[in-house]
Amino acid sequence: xxxxxxxxxxxxxxxxxxxxxxxxxxxxxxxxxxxxxxxxxxxxxxxxxxxxxxxxxxxxxxxxxxxxxxxxxxxxxxxxxxxxxxxxxxxxxxxxxxxxxxxxxxxxxxxxxxxxxxxxxxxxxxxxxxxxxxxxxxxxxxxxxxxxxxxxxxxxxxxxxxxxxxxxxxxxxxxxxxxxxxxxxxxxxxxxxxxxxx
Numbered sequence: 001x002x003x004x005x006x007x008x009x010x011x012x013x014x015x016x017x018x019x020x021x022x023x024x025x026x027x028x029x030x031x032x033x034x035x036x037x038x039x040x041x042x043x044x045x046x047x048x049x050x051x052x053x054x055x056x057x058x059x060x061x062x063x064x065x066x067x068x069x070x071x072x073x074x075x076x077x078x079x080x081x082x083x084x085x086x087x088x089x090x091x092x093x094x095x096x097x098x099x100x101x102x103x104x105x106x107x108x109x110x111x112x113x114x115x116x117x118x119x120x121x122x123x124x125x126x127x128x129x130x131x132x133x134x135x136x137x138x139x140x141x142x143x144x145x146x147x148x149x150x151x152x153x154x155x156x157x158x159x160x161x162x163x164x165x166x167x168x169x170x171x172x173x174x175x176x177x178x179x180x181x182x183x184x185x186x187x188x189x190x191x192x193x194x195x196x197x198x
Contacts, residue, residue: 013123016096022054024093025197026118027188029102030111030167031130032159033145034137036176036184037102040130043185045100053198055098058085073156079110086114093123098197106158108165124197128188129170134159136177 017023027044029037041057048055064071068084071077082105092099105111111127118125137159138146149157156162167173172191174184192198 013094013096013121016094020054020096022096022098023197024096024098024123025192026089026093026099026101026114026123026125027128028089028105028111028114028125029100029128029130030105030170031176032132032134032137032164033104033157034140034142035130035132036181037104037130039181040174040176040184040188041100041102043181044188047185047189048098048198051198053098054096055100056092057100057102058089058092060103063088075107075156075162078106082107082110082114086110086117089114090118090121090123093118093125094121104158104164106162106164108167111167126172126191127167127170128172128174129167130184131166131173131175132177 011019013024029041031037038059038061041059045055045057063085064081067088068081071081082103085101085103089099089101105114115125115127141147145154145157146160148154149160158164172188174187176184189198
């Protein structure tokens with residue numbers, strides 16, 4: 001635990017929200033590699049920005065080029081990867097931006113910690129389970145990762161040699177094996193409208 005530091009309060013979240021005329025939110029997409037998380041997240045971000053709703057996408061691969069470039073894929077590193085993203089998405093949320101995260105985030109405990117981190121400060125957190133059968137994800141395999149995992153080249157690969165713990169109570173459950181990107185994104189948009197987030 002860091003010492004000799006002091007939290008410096010500024011505007012409250014509600015004050016920021018009143019000034020910006022927008023609510024903050026974290027939309028947490030989880031699912032297997034090649035389930036469609038990033039593609040759906042991109043479509044959602046474009047929709048929101050076209051509606052002049054400030055949003056920002058945090059992508060699993062992209063953050064490993066910078067913020068998390070020091071992390072590998074061991075369980076401990078995956079846990080730390082998600083912890084950091086939880087903190088960053090919370091900051092975006094607190095700034096009244098809609099944070100859209102697309103990470104495999106395979107462990108229930110890590111996703112629960114992300115939720116609790118937000119909820120302890122009354123910041124909304126929506127879990128979106130992008131659900132495809134492993135066979136479908138493996139058939140898509142745009143990066144060739146499943147093939148490498150099956151050949152033993154990639155160790156600890158989620159769904160093959162490492163577990164994926166599917167959400168049981170996600171706010172949004174998208175079965176993404178036979179719908180368009182637009183239809184998948186629309187399910188999220190409909191939920192946001194219904195709950196008056198947008």
